[in-house]
Amino acid sequence: MDRIDFRSDTVSWPTPAMRDAMAKAPVGDDVYGEDPTVNRLEAMAAEMMGKEAGLFVASGTMGNLTAILAHGRRGDGVIVGNDSHTFRSEAGGMAVLGGMVPNPLPTDIYGRMDLTAVQNAIYPDDPHYPNNRLILVENSYGAKGGYPIEPDYFQQIRAIANRHGLIVHMDGARIFNAAVSLNLDPREITQHVDSITFCLSKGLCAPMGSVLCGSAEFIAQARRARKLVGGGMRQAGILAAAGIVSLTEMVERLADDHAHAKMLAEGLVQIPGLVVQPELVKTNMFFFELAESAPVTPAEFVQRLRDEANIWLSHGYSRRLRAVTHYWIQAADVALFIKTARAILQ
Ligand code: TLP
DSSP: OOSEEOSOSTTOOOOHHHHHHHHHOOOOOGGGTOOHHHHHHHHHHHHHHTOSEEEEESOHHHHHHHHHHHHOOTTEEEEEETTSHHHHSSTTHHHHTTOOEEEEEOBOTTSOBOHHHHHHTSOOSOTTSOEEEEEEEESSBGGGTTBOOOHHHHHHHHHHHHHHTOEEEEEOTTHHHHHHHHTOOHHHHHTTOSEEEEESSSTTOOSSOEEEEEOHHHHHHHHHHHHHTTOOOSSTHHHHHHHHHHHHHSSTTHHHHHHHHHHHHHHHTTSTTEEOOGGGOOSSEEEEEEOTTSSSOHHHHHHHHHHHHOEEOEEOSSSEEEEEOOTTOOHHHHHHHHHHHHHHHO
């Protein structure tokens, strides 16, 4: 890459092996179900998630939206974390396009909704209320610094869903980060949900794409929902080929990204003016804060990192910043970040 980019893992470029696989991929028309590379990716993804079938979609957002549209209908209620990506950062798709009614609940420092609150959020059978339909969960949990949530939480969510006939969908954009960090097979997590979307284009480095996995019957419905939102792609094998490299070569190495994130947090916490919690860093990202006492504003800090070391970081409107590691970030880049931050803040 042409910069040291800690803004997200979405910025990661495809690897040389991906570009090679893309150039050579056998293709067909995927809307006819005839693209052999897409079919192979979908089968691999379903197997890895322990589900019957998979559906290649353009993005994580499209995977979640497609799942929601296929699982529910207008007027259905959706229990969801109030800082989850699907509720907060997908342009309100479930309400705008699905006519569904989000019921957002607070989450704890790891991204878990309180189980009693989930139980209490289920409406009585009364015409005043939306239908009870869906619970959305996320793992790893982006708004909580990519925290990997243990399977027992999802098992408990499953038990509530079973008692009330609800469906559980997981936004598993970074499920492999969670599984690698917890040292588990992803199926130990996904066995508790009906469907999952995971992303190929974040830590797994593919140029684009996600896969939605679930039962064969559900995926048949989701195929229609994907068409509805304009996601029927044609010779998509070109892109799926990169996704196959993601699944075969890029999963286990996520541990390196986690080690780099930890290394960065442990370095930054030593610098006066930065507030970091390295003990919460379990995957490839974390949030940290620039203290009020720091000699620069967040905007100046970000600009100087860029000007002085070609290190890219994004900042919003608060003092909170996010650092994300990925394949294109090496230990030397982490060391440079720490050194430059120390010089800026001294
Ligand atoms: N996340 C992006 C931004 O939208 C915040 C990022 O840089 O982290 N679920 C989760 C948990 C995500 O973090 C994201 C993207 C998505 C879904 C959506 O994926 P895409 O961007 O492929 O639609």
